[in-house]
Each structure stands twice: as structure tokens, then as C-alpha cells.
Amino acid sequence: MTSVAVALDLLREAAARRWFLALALALTGLLLLLLTSLRLEVVDGALAATRLFGQPLVHDIQSADVALRPVFLVASQLVFWGGLAFGVLSCADFAPALLSPGRIEHLLSLPVRRWELLAGTFLGVLALALGSAVYASAGLVLVLGAKTGVWTAWPVVSAALAAVAFGSVYAGMLAVTVWVRSAALSAAAGASLVVLGLLATHRRTLLDLMGRGVGRTLFAGLTAVVPPLGKLADAAGALASSAPLAPGGLLRLLAGTLAFAAALLAVAAWRFERRDF
Amino acid sequence: MERRWLWLLAAAILVIAAAWLVRIPEARPPVARPELEMPRQLRPEERQRMLSRLTRPPVDAGAARAQVRDPMLAALSAAGAGSGVVLEVNALRNSPLGELLLQCLAEREGRTGALEALRQMGIDPLRDLDRVGITEHGVVVSGDFRRANWEGLLGSATGAAYGDRGQITAVDPRQEGGSTLVATRWGDSLLHLGSSEEDGQRVVDAVEGRGPTPRPLLSPEQSYGEMYGVVSGQDLAQALGGSEGWAAALADAASRVELHLDARRDVALVADVSGADARKLEDLGKTLGGALAVARAQARAGGDEDTAELLGFARVSPTHGSALSLEVALPIEVVARRLAFCRGDADAGR
Numbered sequence: 001m002t003s004v005a006v007a008l009d010l011l012r013e014a015a016a017r018r019w020f021l022a023l024a025l026a027l028t029g030l031l032l033l034l035l036t037s038l039r040l041e042v043v044d045g046a047l048a049a050t051r052l053f054g055q056p057l058v059h060d061i062q063s064a065d066v067a068l069r070p071v072f073l074v075a076s077q078l079v080f081w082g083g084l085a086f087g088v089l090s091c092a093d094f095a096p097a098l099l100s101p102g103r104i105e106h107l108l109s110l111p112v113r114r115w116e117l118l119a120g121t122f123l124g125v126l127a128l129a130l131g132s133a134v135y136a137s138a139g140l141v142l143v144l145g146a147k148t149g150v151w152t153a154w155p156v157v158s159a160a161l162a163a164v165a166f167g168s169v170y171a172g173m174l175a176v177t178v179w180v181r182s183a184a185l186s187a188a189a190g191a192s193l194v195v196l197g198l199l200a201t202h203r204r205t206l207l208d209l210m211g212r213g214v215g216r217t218l219f220a221g222l223t224a225v226v227p228p229l230g231k232l233a234d235a236a237g238a239l240a241s242s243a244p245l246a247p248g249g250l251l252r253l254l255a256g257t258l259a260f261a262a263a264l265l266a267v268a269a270w271r272f273e274r275r276d277f
Numbered sequence: 278m279e280r281r282w283l284w285l286l287a288a289a290i291l292v293i294a295a296a297w298l299v300r301i302p303e304a305r306p307p308v309a310r311p312e313l314e315m316p317r318q319l320r321p322e323e324r325q326r327m328l329s330r331l332t333r334p335p336v337d338a339g340a341a342r343a344q345v346r347d348p349m350l351a352a353l354s355a356a357g358a359g360s361g362v363v364l365e366v367n368a369l370r371n372s373p374l375g376e377l378l379l380q381c382l383a384e385r386e387g388r389t390g391a392l393e394a395l396r397q398m399g400i401d402p403l404r405d406l407d408r409v410g411i412t413e414h415g416v417v418v419s420g421d422f423r424r425a426n427w428e429g430l431l432g433s434a435t436g437a438a439y440g441d442r443g444q445i446t447a448v449d450p451r452q453e454g455g456s457t458l459v460a461t462r463w464g465d466s467l468l469h470l471g472s473s474e475e476d477g478q479r480v481v482d483a484v485e486g487r488g489p490t491p492r493p494l495l496s497p498e499q500s501y502g503e504m505y506g507v508v509s510g511q512d513l514a515q516a517l518g519g520s521e522g523w524a525a526a527l528a529d530a531a532s533r534v535e536l537h538l539d540a541r542r543d544v545a546l547v548a549d550v551s552g553a554d555a556r557k558l559e560d561l562g563k564t565l566g567g568a569l570a571v572a573r574a575q576a577r578a579g580g581d582e583d584t585a586e587l588l589g590f591a592r593v594s595p596t597h598g599s600a601l602s603l604e605v606a607l608p609i610e611v612v613a614r615r616l617a618f619c620r621g622d623a624d625a626g627r
Contacts, residue, residue, distance in 0.1 A: 115284075200299070205577050208589060209570055225296045256298030263291030270284035 006120020019090040031139040069241040072155050076240035080162040080233045087166045088190035091125050093183035104277050115269040129166045133159035158240035165232045168257045169193045171264035178271045201230025227257040313545040313606045316502040316537040323501045347497050348484045349419045354494040355483035358412035361494045362506030366406045369503045373609045374540040381619035399424040415471030423465045431460050443481030504538035530557040544607040551600045562601040566593040
């Protein structure tokens with residue numbers, strides 16, 4: 001419960017920031033723009049003809065849910081990668097602010113365990129990422145659903161995947177901040193993890209191109225642990241666009257991503273427990 | 278143990294779990310490129326084999342030369358061919374690769390195939406054949422043909438005598454209008470199949486050491502591996518096809534390719550490419566290396582793991598002076614998987 005209280009505190013702090021206000025306004029504006037200006041005559045026409053004649057008039061028109069798949073695919077990728085980039089930049093100074101002189105002493109004087117402070121910060125950021133991603137994707141689903149009559153919850157599930165991916169990146173940012181209280185370094189660590197996650201996605205191909213040596217071994221070791229973010233993004237896209245997906249593979253990928261985040265949080269907790277303030 | 282160390286222990290366990298979980302199992306674990314000894318020179322047993330094949334030309338063979346020669350290599354060089362390949366049939370037959378190929382042939386042809394037909398003519402291809410050499414001027418076969426039924430094979434038990442031990446027989450053209458086949462026997466150990474009597478005479482002259490010495494296609498020191506040969510740049514370009522410009526550029530850069538295949542266990546192939554222009558050869562090496570890497574990456578990106586795996590077994594060595602080397606090391610289990618289609622396996626080629 002203490003961690004949840006810390007998380008809620010972080011969400012209150014986020015609400016007061018312009019970054020998140022701007023994000024909320026931008027997402028809302030974009031959804032309103034879609035709602036008022038999107039004209040889906042082709043889809044509307046196909047739907048109307050189907051209702052009227054029992055089949056489309058023009059037979060090379062795809063059904064509405066099939067026609068919308070690319071839209072959901074692109075939206076899921078925007079939420080995934082855009083969310084990662086925005087999250088790394090906007091959340092970089094949460095942990096440094098937590099550890100700032102004066103505030104950390106105050107927090108440590110409260111009946112809160114050190115690891116609960118870290119867990120609360122992590123959960124707060126995760127909730128923020130999840131909320132933003134779900135808001136954007138659910139909004140898109142609502143807009144397109146209202147326009148076309150196609151209702152699907154998969155883009156929202158896909159957005160949740162994006163939030164989990166960001167969670168693994170933020171765990172690394174938090175761990176770095178516990179060592180060095182710097183927003184810039186935290187953001188750099190986040191960006192590095194995103195790049196490593198991309199490299200891990202194409203690990204086998206890249207290893208094929210490398211000659212034997214220390215560099216290859218180092219790369220192989222690093223990319224064996226980091227979650228392959230590209231695969232997660234592909235899975236998110238496949239979910240959003242109702243493409244086939246191996247369920248076992250996705251579950252393993254998710255479990256691995258969560259384990260990686262938990263490992264980084266454990267390292268951060270280890271360091272945080274022994275640090276003097 | 279202090280509580281804070283438990284965090285580190287938990288982190289270590291979680292990292293291992295993450296590494297295990299994010300490694301999504303692949304359909305088949307990739308087969309590592311085996312570190313094979315590439316065929317680069319005569320091995321002791323091959324040196325023994327090479328020395329045992331060297332013969333002295335007959336003493337009364339006109340302007341006889343004193344030097345010893347390998348009849349098969351002399352026959353291949355007779356017509357001045359630019360390209361030729363020799364298969365060590367006997368050695369290949371007794372290798373794991375040969376076993377696989379024979380199984381394949383037996384499954385495909387059954388007992389009524391070409392092997393059985395030859396056996397009925399007194400030549401057991403698995404026992405009597407030693408080597409088969411191929412050039413653009415014909416095919417040379419060496420082995421033990423003492424039990425051969427020449428009348429059944431060539432239509433005549435004897436041919437026109439030529440030289441010391443040669444017999445030349447013109448075999449009737451095939452009914453479907455093929456060109457005339459001229460079979461030239463040298464004793465009971467060498468058979469040349471060509472298209473003209475002159476070719477046959479040149480072969481006997483070369484083997485018996487008459488006339489001018491032809492430029493050797495392959496020297497005895499090059500007779501290592503279960504398959505060896507040389508291919509001229511022009512023949513290589515012609516065999517690979519492609520546009521005229523591409524073929525001309527390839528022939529210009531690579532004047533000669535020397536091949537050696539070792540199939541004693543796994544399959545190791547070396548193709549040494551030589552050319553007059555070192556810079557062009559270097560470019561060719563980089564082009565080949567780049568093409569292999571791109572093809573492998575494309576195959577992997579396209580989900581074609583079989584092709585990616587096969588391409589992973591090939592490597593282009595850096596150019597040294599006026600030569601570069603293409604090396605292929607294929608594990609025998611990969612070859613067996615590729616030949617599984619012969620046995621009608623469902624996973625053939627996978």
C-alpha cells in the first residue's frame with residue numbers, strides 16, 4: 001500500500017507538469033480531429049451496400065475490419081515507439097527529483113521502506129505510461145468504431161504491451177539514477193536500452209555479420225538479456241491489426257520483459273538500501 | 278546473509294530468467310559452421326596415392342620422355358582443355374557423403390538403374406571405377422576394366438589399335454541423332470569418351486608420352502581431395518549465366534579457379550580464385566563476401582532459415598596477392614538433411 005501511495009504521489013506530480021498536460025492535450029486534440037474530420041466514405045459505402053444489398057457493390061472493396069487493420073497497425077507502432085521516446089524524455093527526471101536533497105531525507109524520515117519508495121516510483125511511471133497508451137488507443141478505437149461500426153479491443157491490449165515495454169526501459173533508468181542522480185544520464189540510459197532492445201531484436205542476423213572476438217561476445221551477452229523490443233512492437237502491431245500471433249511466444253516475451261525489469265529494480269534496490277543520504 | 282544482498286541474488290536469478298524467457302525457441306537450433314581442416318595440400322595418404330599412380334611412359338614410344346606421369350591427368354591435358362574436374366569415385370564412394378549419395382541413387386533408381394546396367398556389362402561402378410575426369414573435350418574414366426564386356430558396351434570387343442596400348446572405337450550415333458561417340462581405351466585401366474578420333478589419338482599420345490608435351494591442366498601435386506579441378510574464368514562465367522557484361526567482368530577478374538573438395542567426414546570445399554589484376558580480384562572478393570552476407574541477412578529476414586544456414590557455411594578469405602579463396606564447410610548432418618528427399622522424408626531439405 002505504501003508503494004501505491006508513493007505512486008499516486010508521483011501521478012499528482014506528473015499532473016502538475018506541463019509535459020504531461022501537453023501530452024494529454026495533444027492526444028485529445030488528435031482524437032477530436034479524427035472524430036470531426038475523418039471521412040471514411042469507402043468503408044461507409046461498403047457497409048451501407050452490405051446492409052442494403054447483402055453484399056458490397058464493388059467486390060474489390062475489403063470488409064471494414066480488414067480495411068482498418070493497417071490503421072490499427074500504424075497506430076500501435078506510433079503508440080509503441082512514440083510512447084517509448086516520449087516516456088524516456090518526460091520521465092527522466094522523476095527519480096532524480098525523488099532523490100533530490102531535502103526531499104529524500106523527508107521521505108526516508110516517513111515510515112516507508114526504501115524499496116517501497118523505488119517500487120512506488122516505478123509503479124507510478126508505469127501507471128502513467130499505461131494510462132497514456134490506453135487513452136490514445138482507446139480513443140482511436142472509439143473514433144473509428146463510431147465512424148465504421150467496427151469495434152475491437154485489441155488495439156488497447158496492444159497499447160498495454162507498449163506500456164510493459166516502457167516499464168523495462170524505465171527500470172533501467174531508475175537503476176542508473178540510484179547510482180548517479182542525473183536526469184540526463186537517466187534519459188541516456190533509457191535511450192541506450194531502447195537501442196539495445198532494437199539490436200536484440202535482430203541479434204542473430206547481427207551476430208552472423210560479426211567476426212569472433214571480444215566485441216561479438218560482449219554484444220551476444222548484452223543482447224541475450226535485454227528484451228527484444230522490436231519483437232514486442234511486432235507483437236503489439238499483430239494484436240492491434242488482428243494478425244496471427246503465436247500465443248506461447250508472446251507470453252514468454254512478456255514474462256522475460258517483466259523479469260528483466262524486476263532484475264533492474266532489484267539492482268536499484270540493492271544500491272538504494274546501502275546508500276547514505 | 279544481509280537483506281540487501283538478497284536483492285543482488287534476486288537480480289541475478291531474474292536476469293537469468295529474462296535471458297531464458299526472451300530467447301524464443303527456434304524451429305531448429307542452428308548448426309555451427311564446423312572448424313574443418315580445409316584441403317590445401319596433399320595429405321600423407323594422398324601423397325602415397327599420387328605416387329602410386331605415376332607411371333613411366335613405354336621405352337619404345339618414339340620420342341619418349343623420361344618423366345613419370347599420372348595417366349588420368351595426362352589424358353585430361355591432352356586436348357589443351359582450359360577447365361577440368363576429377364572425381365575420386367572410389368574415395369568418394371567410401372566417404373560419408375558417398376554413402377548418402379549412393380543411398381539416394383538406390384532409392385531413386387532401384388536395382389534396375391544405370392549402376393546395375395553397368396554391372397551386367399562387367400564394370401561394377403562401386404568397385405572397379407577409380408576416377409572420373411571431365412573436360413570440355415570429353416570424359417576420362419580410370420579403374421580396373423579387365424572384366425568389362427567391351428562388345429556390349431561399345432559394340433565391338435576391339436578397336437583400331439593406336440600407339441602402344443591404345444584402341445580407338447567409333448560407337449554408332451544414337452538413334453535420336455546424337456553426335457558420334459569415340460571411345461578410346463588405354464590398356465584395361467583408362468577409357469576416354471570423346472567426339473573425334475583425333476581426340477582419342479591425342480589422349481593416347483599424351484598418356485604414352487609421344488609428341489609435344491601438352492600444357493598440364495592439373496599437376497599430380499594438385500590431386501588432393503575427393504574432387505579437384507580447375508575452371509577457367511570464361512567457363513565459370515558461362516556456367517553461372519547472367520548478362521554479357523557481368524560475365525565479361527567476372528572472366529576479366531578471375532582467370533582461373535582451382536577447386537578441392539574434402540569429403541572424408543564433413544564436406545570442405547576450397548575454391549582458390551586467381552587473376553592477373555590484384556585490384557579487380559580484391560573487388561571480386563569483397564563483392565562475393567558482401568553478396569554472401571546480404572543474401573544471408575535477407576534469407577534470415579525473410580524467414581528462410583535453411584538458406585541462411587547454408588550461406589553461413591560459406592566464407593570468403595581476404596585476398597592475398599593475386600588470389601582469393603572461397604571456403605565452404607558443410608557438416609555432414611546438414612548434407613544428410615538436404616538429401617533426405619531421396620528417402621521421401623517429410624522434412625526433406627529442412
